[in-house]
Amino acid sequence: MLCESCGKNPVTTHVKTIINGKLTEYLLCAECAQRLGYGNLLTELGCNYGSLLGEFFGEAERTDSVRCQCCGSSFNDIVRSGKVGCAECYHTFYDRLIPLIQRIHGDTNHRGKVPGGSMLRKPPQEQLSLMRRELREAIRTENFEQAANLRDRIKELEGGNSHG
């Protein structure tokens, strides 16, 4: 692959910049990288390039020796890119990520599905209460066909309960 700037030399440097949350990528040869100011990229990255999320997360700690065993990310990498490297990162950096996650989502926990816990296997009581709510809504909006259907399904479930 040839350098995107000069179009002559092979690519040696892959530059990703995130400015105001917009990701731009350049594939450059060593010469052009130097010329365009990406020569000492490794030392500059830490202070010059920040994403929106990076700013949101606050200033990253500059010295960071802990790296995720699965993907090699440091906590700085995550803050800088606004992207978590892999599922394992959530464990590796749990204590440091939690305050950031709370700043995004507020002090709350996951309340939705647990893997394998399909709606079909939800306790019948929970399904029933959901369906009764839908039934009320269907009647309120005069959607009688849907209401009749729901009523039948609720009857079925209730019937199942009395036998079980």
Add this chain to the structure above:
Amino acid sequence: MDDLRENGSEQDVVIRTRIHLTRNLRDIPFPSKMNRTDRLTLVHKAMDAVEENKALSHILRYMDMGSLSKTEAVSLVERYLVSAEFISDCEGRGVFITDDESMSIMVNEEDHIHIQSSLWGLNLENAYQKADILDDLLNRSLHFAFDKDLGYLTQNPVKLGTGMRASLILHLPALRGSGGIVRISSNLSKLGLSLRGVFETGEDSKGAVYQLSNQVTFGISEQEAIANLKSIATQLIHQERALWEELAEKPEIQDTVSRSLAILQSAKMMAYDEFLQLASNVRFGISVGLIGDIRSDQLNRLIIAMQPATLTLRSGKKLTQNERRILRANQVRDLLYK
């Protein structure tokens, strides 16, 4: 899965319901950290997961994005089977699609696995149930990354939680005409919902087709998110319908509807943008009872099928822009002219 009701309600306003689930695997880096080998490993794992399960292998077929032509790839976006971002870099990406195109699984999008289910009309519960079952079946072999406090783990921490995005495609010509969309849209964003034009250029939303979807995935269950979305959608539907009666009595509106139908029934060449606007007018005419012998669902399908790449793909040959416009006008005439 076949016994679920496929036909949703409120089809005069709601064109389509879509449920989208974002999932990742534990032992492979997230996409921004993936190399080519990781992408291929994930594709193979997904293929194995589908093949191991007869319920899945019977209904899903795989397409390697890297081997598709530009037209084929764009058509997948037009048919809402993959995202526009997905085809910007097709290398090492793939998609599983059911024959009826109601479900798809993108592999290697912004997160590892994107499950999508869509149905016509307002049909959130059934669409969710289908995606939910697909999610469970895939999870048996892929063991999605999950934390009991954080929910499904995602590359972007903003998307943690259920990983569920529920969307409704709405046709809101009267609300758009009344200039109410901007106000509604800003109010909805305060409620954690978004309303935006589907065929958008700048401020203008062509054809008055909008997408209403939930933004919040954390601290709320799938059922609650769906119930919220449904309740807001119901209000929007009522607001839209409340304007109809008065509009339908205006001669100018009746004229626009009749002229739009006449053009669709007689034009010899038609650009997609023009088609979309005319179809929107006619769809409105059907909804308010000004047009009786055409059904909204026929137009819904045309709105998808008449898009440039999909039209070209189904013609089976390369078409110039003019040839496309001629073919589009022919097909629209055939369907609408009695």
